[in-house]
Amino acid sequence: MLEVLHALLFSTLDAVPALVFAALGAVLSERAGVVFVGLEGMMRVGAFCAAVAALVMPMSLAVGVGMLAGAALAAVHGFLSIRWRSDQVVSGIALNLVALAGGTFLLESLYGPNGTPALPQAARWDVPGLASVPVLGALSGHSAPTYLALVLPFALQALLTRTPLGLRLRAVGDKPHAVATLGLSVAGLRWGAVLGGGLLAGLGGAVLSTCVLGRFEQHTPAGLGFIALAAMVFGRWTPVGAFLAALFFAFGDALRIGLASSAPGLLEVVPQGMLQALPYVLTLALLTLQGQRSSAPAALGVPYEQESR
Amino acid sequence: MSLEDASLDVSEGELLAVVGENGAGKTSLMNVLYGLYQPDAGELSVGGQPVRFKSPRDAIARGIGMVHQHFMLVPTLTVAENVVLGREPTRRGLFDLERAISEVAATCARFGFQLEPRARVDTLTVGSQQKVEIVKALHRGAQVLVLDEPTAVLTPQESDELAQVMRGLVAQGRTVVLISHKLKEVLGVADRVAVMRRGRVVAEVRAAETTVGQLANLMVGEGPRHGTEARAPTSLAGLSPAASRVEAIGAALPEAAVPIPGGQVTTGMSALALMGGVPPGAATERPVPSSEGTGPTGTVALAITGGTPLEASSERAPATSAGEALLEASGLQAVGDNGRPALRGVDLTVRAGEIVGIAGVDGNGQRELAEVVTGLRALTSGSGTLLGGPLAGLTPAKARERGVGHVPEDRLRRAVVKALSVEENVALGRHTRPPFARGPWLDFAGRRERTLALLEAYDVRPPDPTLPLARLSGGNQQKVVVARELDAKPRLLVVVQPTRGLDIGAVAHVQAKLREARAHGAGVLLVSLDLEEVLALSDRVYVLFEGRVTGHFTRPDYDERELGRRMLGAGTGHA
Numbered sequence: 001m002l003e004v005l006h007a008l009l010f011s012t013l014d015a016v017p018a019l020v021f022a023a024l025g026a027v028l029s030e031r032a033g034v035v036f037v038g039l040e041g042m043m044r045v046g047a048f049c050a051a052v053a054a055l056v057m058p059m060s061l062a063v064g065v066g067m068l069a070g071a072a073l074a075a076v077h078g079f080l081s082i083r084w085r086s087d088q089v090v091s092g093i094a095l096n097l098v099a100l101a102g103g104t105f106l107l108e109s110l111y112g113p114n115g116t117p118a119l120p121q122a123a124r125w126d127v128p129g130l131a132s133v134p135v136l137g138a139l140s141g142h143s144a145p146t147y148l149a150l151v152l153p154f155a156l157q158a159l160l161t162r163t164p165l166g167l168r169l170r171a172v173g174d175k176p177h178a179v180a181t182l183g184l185s186v187a188g189l190r191w192g193a194v195l196g197g198g199l200l201a202g203l204g205g206a207v208l209s210t211c212v213l214g215r216f217e218q219h220t221p222a223g224l225g226f227i228a229l230a231a232m233v234f235g236r237w238t239p240v241g242a243f244l245a246a247l248f249f250a251f252g253d254a255l256r257i258g259l260a261s262s263a264p265g266l267l268e269v270v271p272q273g274m275l276q277a278l279p280y281v282l283t284l285a286l287l288t289l290q291g292q293r294s295s296a297p298a299a300l301g302v303p304y305e306q307e308s309r
Numbered sequence: 310m311s312l313e314d315a316s317l318d319v320s321e322g323e324l325l326a327v328v329g330e331n332g333a334g335k336t337s338l339m340n341v342l343y344g345l346y347q348p349d350a351g352e353l354s355v356g357g358q359p360v361r362f363k364s365p366r367d368a369i370a371r372g373i374g375m376v377h378q379h380f381m382l383v384p385t386l387t388v389a390e391n392v393v394l395g396r397e398p399t400r401r402g403l404f405d406l407e408r409a410i411s412e413v414a415a416t417c418a419r420f421g422f423q424l425e426p427r428a429r430v431d432t433l434t435v436g437s438q439q440k441v442e443i444v445k446a447l448h449r450g451a452q453v454l455v456l457d458e459p460t461a462v463l464t465p466q467e468s469d470e471l472a473q474v475m476r477g478l479v480a481q482g483r484t485v486v487l488i489s490h491k492l493k494e495v496l497g498v499a500d501r502v503a504v505m506r507r508g509r510v511v512a513e514v515r516a517a518e519t520t521v522g523q524l525a526n527l528m529v530g531e532g533p534r535h536g537t538e539a540r541a542p543t544s545l546a547g548l549s550p551a552a553s554r555v556e557a558i559g560a561a562l563p564e565a566a567v568p569i570p571g572g573q574v575t576t577g578m579s580a581l582a583l584m585g586g587v588p589p590g591a592a593t594e595r596p597v598p599s600s601e602g603t604g605p606t607g608t609v610a611l612a613i614t615g616g617t618p619l620e621a622s623s624e625r626a627p628a629t630s631a632g633e634a635l636l637e638a639s640g641l642q643a644v645g646d647n648g649r650p651a652l653r654g655v656d657l658t659v660r661a662g663e664i665v666g667i668a669g670v671d672g673n674g675q676r677e678l679a680e681v682v683t684g685l686r687a688l689t690s691g692s693g694t695l696l697g698g699p700l701a702g703l704t705p706a707k708a709r710e711r712g713v714g715h716v717p718e719d720r721l722r723r724a725v726v727k728a729l730s731v732e733e734n735v736a737l738g739r740h741t742r743p744p745f746a747r748g749p750w751l752d753f754a755g756r757r758e759r760t761l762a763l764l765e766a767y768d769v770r771p772p773d774p775t776l777p778l779a780r781l782s783g784g785n786q787q788k789v790v791v792a793r794e795l796d797a798k799p800r801l802l803v804v805v806q807p808t809r810g811l812d813i814g815a816v817a818h819v820q821a822k823l824r825e826a827r828a829h830g831a832g833v834l835l836v837s838l839d840l841e842e843v844l845a846l847s848d849r850v851y852v853l854f855e856g857r858v859t860g861h862f863t864r865p866d867y868d869e870r871e872l873g874r875r876m877l878g879a880g881t882g883h884a
Binding site: 158162163164166167168170171174175177178179180181182183184298 | 345
């Protein structure tokens, strides 16, 4: 039993970083009041660029390329939603579609429909003395992103709650006019949050292709960006909350894979598709349970205009 | 932009009031002063030095602080966080909350404010939130404090307290600029008054040397204008009956004072009545034969019925001679948008031929009550009868069928379609019935004819039925809404904030129409945050506090002090 738990935790921690980074990116942007529906597209762009880059350069640099790619797509979102005050949801959906189609086009023209060649494996680190401890040992033996994913949520939480910048970001998401009357730049703060969110989304995508999957596939990230949005909502727009929600979703996914592989007979009773739908059904159920008691930033999705109060 | 060659200067340690109608440019001028807008031309100097403010940051740096009409506070943050936002104290790069709290506490203590720095702003009363705004400006070292319509949402007690705060600041050498349209308050607190009209400062007078009437006249400009005097005398309630002032009012409002139906009131009494806010003309609004055929001057006289101070109210017949009960409700409970109980057991009655006012500080269940009565919000408990049917299970369609008219709070969201033409908006909701339809077809000619008649009767400008509604001013849009609702001959009219944001002329007009509806036997349920308006119009007033009725007053026994106490929760079960 302990071994099963160990294995589940291990694969959860192995798979979770992409989800965590993406969810944190969404939290950062949305706390400042900009809807981040384009997350899936930013992850896809980040995953693709990182995978292509990883074929020709060291993996850490390739991940950086993926982050920049995510930020580039976020910049488009920034122009549309901050500069031109367009509908942020529509802008995000458009970005997702562009990334989907563009990614497929580039992938097929460069490598054919089966995805990029397999990438070199990321280095795994053992935590000294931890590997042999039952259950807790699941913390050992992961690649770098996992460890970053265990730290970054708390860092971002501290940024939002304990620094002047965080106070301003939260204020601009709740009441931008108050921020403007204090002589602070609403657009500047939101631009920072959106670009930061794009970097994190790109990081999530890059980690997904380079470390988790080991390649870029045609459907990457296959809805993970939307799960990350769900984690953000379920975590009530807080970094640590989103992190816990992401862990929960990743655990559910690990459970599914574990069930399918350890009990092949199960697949004869329950169709594979239904098992695969499990995390999403879980997401829906949880969001329903959470109900109306939303804690979304008050000015989320509302373009800032000086004249209107 | 609505400024045209406006000039203004303020001296140190002075309390200057800026008055003017809506749209006169008061707020625009202040936004220029605060760096939110950049002027196209002209110059600004502070302490004798010419300055250019590119953003509020520049204005703050030169010691100018602003308290906006709509509070600029982040509701989810604490008092201390709101006050220090933008200039947060830090320790090793991190936000130093403890120091922020002690700094804010120190500022509060220095200026005599009672505020808990750790309290979240959304848990505070409106009056306290306003103090946070003032502290925020003072904390930034504001020498010049601009307050934009600060008393619009305050109870009388809170307004008094604010006046003391402003005088206290001036006594400490700060300069205060007060933007207001409440002339009585302005005269009570200001040293000097600047009057704005159509983007210009048209007059500057010393408060001690002027009167409400003179100010009103300056505000609206020379020459009579339809109904424009309404607001000014409304503010007269409670003025000290100094004879000179009374005369001045009479002079300022000749057309209101002269035509007295019945004519038995002496000149002296008319002045007294005016000062008291109940013009002799008030008699014409009663549902008696003499009320018919009142000319436009009569309407003006009606419209200036003011705050009804006690000494004058005895002249007025009690209005409880109202007819059958249109709405009888007991134990009404409903849940607000935030999921919390908004109504916690409200009993009330509205009869035919009376205006029943609902007074209260914003957010105490008034909105939800109006929504329950119009079928927009479901009851969770309680029962009642509305125009012969049950109140439970009411839908907007049923309410309309039974004869409920509704002038909602947010007309753009609930009453009109901006993009449709005026005549289409007039037909909305009745578009399947004559004269707006004939058989299955819209009746363009009938609709045009009816709309033209209504535009004329309600003095909508411009009287063009084909214009998109969005092209009308707010006041004229509201007139269209009121025209449509009253044209349907409702038996019960529910009106919420009917005159908010309207200019003086439109306010007078809308209020006169509500009185006219009462005179024709309709019951009116009036919800307004403007206590003066509630008192001026209503025959009876219920005070709502946290979803309960905490007071019930019947004309003439209106005591503003007591009403204010009830609005803050004093006394329960009085109803």
